[in-house]
Amino acid sequence: MDPVIELRQATKRFRSSSGGVHTAVSDLTMTVAAGEFVAVVGPTGCGKSTTLSLVSGLEPPSAGEALVGGSPVRGIPDGVGYMFQQDAIMPWRSVLDNVAAGPRYRGATKAEARAKARDWVDRVGLSGFERYYPHQLSGGMRKRVALAQTLVNEPRILLMDEPFSALDVQTRGLMQDELLRLWSGSGAAVIFVTHDLEEAIALGDRVLVMTASPATVKGSFPVPLPRPRDVEEVRLTAEFLEIYREIWDSLREEVETARERGAANVA
Amino acid sequence: MSHDTLVQPVTAESPLPDPRRAATKRRYTVWSIRVLLVVAVLGSWEYSASTFLDPFFYSKPSLVWQKLVDWFTVGTSQGSIWEQIEVTLEEALGGFVLGAIAGVVLGILLGRSRLLSDICAPFIKAANAVPRIVLASLFVIWFGLGMSSKIATAFVLVFFAVFFNAFQGAREVDRNLVDNARILGASRTQVLLTIVVPSATSWILASLHSAFGFALIGAVVGEFTGADKGLGLLINHSQGTFDAAGIYAGMIVITVLALLAEWGLSALEKRLLKWRPPAAGNEMQI
Ligand SMILES: Nc1ncnc2c1ncn2[C@@H]1O[C@H](COP(=O)(O)OP(=O)(O)OP(=O)(O)O)[C@@H](O)[C@H]1O
Ligand SMILES: [Mg+2]
Numbered sequence: 001m002d003p004v005i006e007l008r009q010a011t012k013r014f015r016s017s018s019g020g021v022h023t024a025v026s027d028l029t030m031t032v033a034a035g036e037f038v039a040v041v042g043p044t045g046c047g048k049s050t051t052l053s054l055v056s057g058l059e060p061p062s063a064g065e066a067l068v069g070g071s072p073v074r075g076i077p078d079g080v081g082y083m084f085q086q087d088a089i090m091p092w093r094s095v096l097d098n099v100a101a102g103p104r105y106r107g108a109t110k111a112e113a114r115a116k117a118r119d120w121v122d123r124v125g126l127s128g129f130e131r132y133y134p135h136q137l138s139g140g141m142r143k144r145v146a147l148a149q150t151l152v153n154e155p156r157i158l159l160m161d162e163p164f165s166a167l168d169v170q171t172r173g174l175m176q177d178e179l180l181r182l183w184s185g186s187g188a189a190v191i192f193v194t195h196d197l198e199e200a201i202a203l204g205d206r207v208l209v210m211t212a213s214p215a216t217v218k219g220s221f222p223v224p225l226p227r228p229r230d231v232e233e234v235r236l237t238a239e240f241l242e243i244y245r246e247i248w249d250s251l252r253e254e255v256e257t258a259r260e261r262g263a264a265n266v267a
Numbered sequence: 268m269s270h271d272t273l274v275q276p277v278t279a280e281s282p283l284p285d286p287r288r289a290a291t292k293r294r295y296t297v298w299s300i301r302v303l304l305v306v307a308v309l310g311s312w313e314y315s316a317s318t319f320l321d322p323f324f325y326s327k328p329s330l331v332w333q334k335l336v337d338w339f340t341v342g343t344s345q346g347s348i349w350e351q352i353e354v355t356l357e358e359a360l361g362g363f364v365l366g367a368i369a370g371v372v373l374g375i376l377l378g379r380s381r382l383l384s385d386i387c388a389p390f391i392k393a394a395n396a397v398p399r400i401v402l403a404s405l406f407v408i409w410f411g412l413g414m415s416s417k418i419a420t421a422f423v424l425v426f427f428a429v430f431f432n433a434f435q436g437a438r439e440v441d442r443n444l445v446d447n448a449r450i451l452g453a454s455r456t457q458v459l460l461t462i463v464v465p466s467a468t469s470w471i472l473a474s475l476h477s478a479f480g481f482a483l484i485g486a487v488v489g490e491f492t493g494a495d496k497g498l499g500l501l502i503n504h505s506q507g508t509f510d511a512a513g514i515y516a517g518m519i520v521i522t523v524l525a526l527l528a529e530w531g532l533s534a535l536e537k538r539l540l541k542w543r544p545p546a547a548g549n550e551m552q553i
Contacts, residue, residue, distance in 0.1 A: 058446050076449055088447035092465045092542040101461070105452035135544040153451065 002070060003031035004157060004189040005055055010064035012050050024050040026214035027064070034156075037183065037190045039200035041251055042210025043258035048193045049085055051215060052159045055191065056082045068157060081155030083163045085193075089134050089145050095121060096130040098145055102153040120148040123182070125174075140167045144175070151182060158183070158190045165195060176203060176231045184228060197251060201243055202231040209250045212258040219250050326511035334516040344504055345496065348520075355486050355498040356524065358414050362421020363482035370426045370478075371471055374433025379463060384434075391430070399423050400488055407493040417494065421485030425478045432474035436467025469543070472536045479528045483521060 009027050016022040024047040032038050042048050053059040054066045057076040068077040089098045100117035104110070121130055124144040134142055143166055150158070164172045180203060183190060194200050200207045201223055209218045223243055225234055234240055309328045316327035338348040345351060377384040377391075403420040410416035440463050448462050490499025498517055505513025 056450060058449070080450060082447075082450045084443055084447060086443050088441075088443040090444060090462070090465070092468075094542075101448070101453075102451040105448070105454070105457055105461075133542045135542070149447075149451065 002034075003067075004034045004036075004069060005032040005191065006030070006065075006067040006070075007051070007054065007061075008065040008067070010051075010054055010061040010066055012047070012054060012059065013062045023214040025054065025061075026216055028216050030208060030217050030220075032189045032191060034189055035187045037192065037203060037205045038208060039204030039206070040191060040193045040208045040210060041195070041197055041200050041247075042215060043212050043251075043255045044195070046210050046213045046254070046258065047215030048210060049161050051210075052082065052161055052191060052193060055157070056080055056159055058082075077157070079156035080159065081150040081153055081157065081188075082159040083146050083150045083161060085161040087134075087142055087146070089142060089149060091134045094131050094133055095126060095137070095145050098134070099148045099152055102149060106153070116152055117148070120152045121145075123151075124148045124178070140171055143167060147175070147179075154186065156188055158188045160190065160192045162194055163192075164199070172199075173232055179203070180227075180229060180231070197244060197248060198235060199231075201225075201240060201247070202229065202234055207247055209247060209254065212254045212261065218254060219247075221247050221250075322511075323509070324511060326515055330512040331515040331519070334510075334512040335519065338516060343501055345501055351496060351498050351501055352520065352524070354414070354496040355483070355490065355521075358417035358486035358489065358497065359421055359479070359482040359524075361414070361418040362485055363425050363479055365418070366422040366425025366482065367429050367475060367478060369422075370429030370474075371433045371467075374430045374435075374471075375437045375459070375463060375467060378434040378437025378467070379459065395427050395431075399427070403485070403489045403492045406489065412493050412495050416492075417486045417489030417497070417499075420489040421482040424481035424485040428478045428481055429471065429474045432470045433467055436470030437463055439470075440466040469540055472532075472539060475532055475536075476529060479532060480525055483525055483528075487521060 007028050007030050009029055010025060011023065011027055012025040014022045014024055028051060030038075040048055040051070050059070054061050055068065055073070057066075057068075057073045057080070060073075066073040068080070090101070093101070096114060096117050099120050100110075100113040103113035103116050108116070118130065121127055124147055126141060126144055126148070129137065129141065134145065137145070143163060147163060150160075164175050167175060176199065192200070192203060197207075204223050207221045207223060209221070210216070211218045221243065225237070225239060225243075312325075313328050316322045316325050322330065342348065343351060377387055400420075402423055403416070406416040406419040410419060444462050444466070445458055448458050453461065486497070487499035487502070490497035491503050494500045498521055502514055502517040505511075505517065
C-alpha cells in the first residue's frame, strides 16, 4: 500500500539562541500507511514535536522531503489534524464554539458547525460544559476540548503530540479507549507521540523509537496485538510484556544518552 | 484533653465573620472616609477663601456651586450649557471613534506585517515625538473654527494612544493559537479576525480608557485655541473675564463627562472580556 505520510531523509535545523545551529531532526526516514497507527517514543527534547511540525507543513524541512498523500508538503496539507503539545484552544471562546471553529473555518454555517460540535463535545464526555470558557475547565478537560476540536474535522491524517500526558491515570485510560474507538472506524493514519511506552504499545500498530537529539528513527517495532483492544486489559497480557521489554531495551540507551548529555550541560 | 477543644467545626456560633457582612461594613467605612475627606478639603478651602485668601483669584466652593447652578438654570455667556456640552462631546466622540478605528486597524496591520512595521517605524516614532497639542493651532488654520478642527486634534491624540497598544497586542499573539487555527483550516483573513483581533482586544480596551480622556482634552484644547462654541471656549471666556469660579465650574463639567465615559467603557470591557479569568482577589467563589 502507498504510504500516506512519508519523510525522506528529512532534516530540520534551528538557529540556537547562542547563534549556532541546532539540528533537531537529522536524516529521518519514515512512512505511515493509510489507516495505520504509529506511536513514537523517544527521550525528551529529541525532536519528536519537530517531526510532527514537518508533516503538518507548519515548518519546512531544511533538507530532505516531507510527503503527504504522495506529494511534497507545501503549506498545510488537506485532511491534516494536529493536536499540539501545548494548550492551543481559544480562551475567548466557549467550549462549543472552540469545537465548532474548524467547520466554521471550512465554510459550514453556524448552525451546522454547532450541531457537529455538540456531537463531538458529547463524544469526549464534556456535555454540560458547552458554555464554559477554557479558564473554567481543568487541564484534562481542556485537552479533551482540543481533541474534539481536532477530530470534528474528520482528519485523514492525525498528528497527536502527547495528548494525554496531562490526564490522570483513570481518565487517560478512558481517553485511550475512546481514541481507539473513534479511530477504528475512520481509516485515518495516526502519528501519536508519547513519553509513555505502555501507552505507545497499547495504542499503536507499530512503535517507532527515536534516538537522542538529533532525532532519527532508531528502530521500528510492530505490535502484533489483536484489535479491538481494551487498553487496560491488554497491558496485562504476556505478549504485551514481551514487546515492552524488547522496545524498552532499545529506548533505554537513548534515554540514558539524553540524560548524560543533560547532566553534562548542567555541569 | 477534652473533646470540645479538639473538635472545632464551623458552627453557627463560631466566631467566623460572615463575609458579606464584613464586605458591607468595609464599603461603609471606605465611603464615609471619602466623604469626610471631600468635606474637609472643601471646608478648608471655603474657610481660607472667606478669611485670608482672595476669592477673586482662588474663588471658593460656594461660588463655584453658584456658577454651576447659574449655568444650568439661566445659561452661560455663550448660550445654553447643554449646547456647549453637546458640541464638546460630539467633537470628542468624533475624534475618539475615528482615532480608535484608525489606531486599531493600523496597529494590527503593522503588528502583523514585519515589512510594513520596519518601513513605518521611524515615521511613527517621529510623529509621536511631535508636540501634538500644538497641532491644534494648525488645525484651526486648516479646518476653521468649526467642529472639524477639534475632531482632528482629538483624533491625533487618540490615534497614538490606541495605535501603540493595538500594535503591541497584535505582536504578542500566541503562536500556538495561530498555528492551531491554520491547521483547523483558517485562511489568513480568518486568522486575523478570529485569533489576532480577539487576542489584541484586551490591549486595545486598556488603551481606550485613557484614549477617551485624550479625546476630551483634544476637543477642549481645540476650542481653547479658537472656536465659536463648546466648554473649552467657555473656560477660555472665563479666563478672559478673570472669572475663577467659571474655570472651576468648566473643569467640573468636563470631569463628570470623563467619568461617565469611563464608566461606559468599563461596562463595555466587562462584556467583551467576560471570557477572562477574574482578577486575583475577587474570584467568583461562594
Ligand atoms: N522554533 C525553534 N527554534 C529553535 N529551536 C527549536 C525550535 N523548536 C524546537 N527547537 C529545538 O529542537 C529540539 C527538539 O525539540 P522538540 O520540541 O521537537 O522536542 P520533543 O522531542 O518534542 O521534546 P518533548 O518530548 O520534551 O516534547 C530542542 O532542543 C529544541 O530546543
Ligand atoms: Mg514535544
